[in-house]
Amino acid sequence: MPDNEIVRDSNGAQLNDGDSVTLIKDLKVKGTSETIKRGTMVKGIRLNGNPGEIEANTKQVKGLVLKTEFVKKA
Numbered sequence: 001m002p003d004n005e006i007v008r009d010s011n012g013a014q015l016n017d018g019d020s021v022t023l024i025k026d027l028k029v030k031g032t033s034e035t036i037k038r039g040t041m042v043k044g045i046r047l048n049g050n051p052g053e054i055e056a057n058t059k060q061v062k063g064l065v066l067k068t069e070f071v072k073k074a
Contacts, residue, residue, distance in 0.1 A: 005051050013073040015054060019045050021071040034060045041074055042066070 007015045010024055020043045027036045036058060045066075046055040054071070056064050 005049075007047050007051050007054065007068060009072045010069050011072050015045065015047070015068065015071075015073060017045070017047055020074040021045055021054070021056075021066075022074045023066075023070060024072055025070050027066070027070060029061050029064065032061065036060060036064075042071070 009015055009021060015021070020041055023036060023038055023040045023042070026038050028034075029036060040058065042056045042058055042064075044056070048055050048065070052068055054066050054068060056066055058064060
């Protein structure tokens with residue numbers, strides 16, 4: 001990922017690999033019947049080179065890609 005691309009959460013806080021984030025909205029997971037509830041903490045995120053997305057694992061879903069507009073830094 002180029003150094004000039006900064007990934008930011010819904011509040012504008014910078015996100016880095018390994019950070020923890022909290023969901024600010026209930027999200028339905030495509031391809032499953034799972035809904036991840038608002039307030040769920042996701043630990044150990046990974047940046048994937050796209051400034052609008054992060055990768056994460058939750059108890060329900062592994063290999064999840066989240067849009068940064070739906071998370072805030074914990």
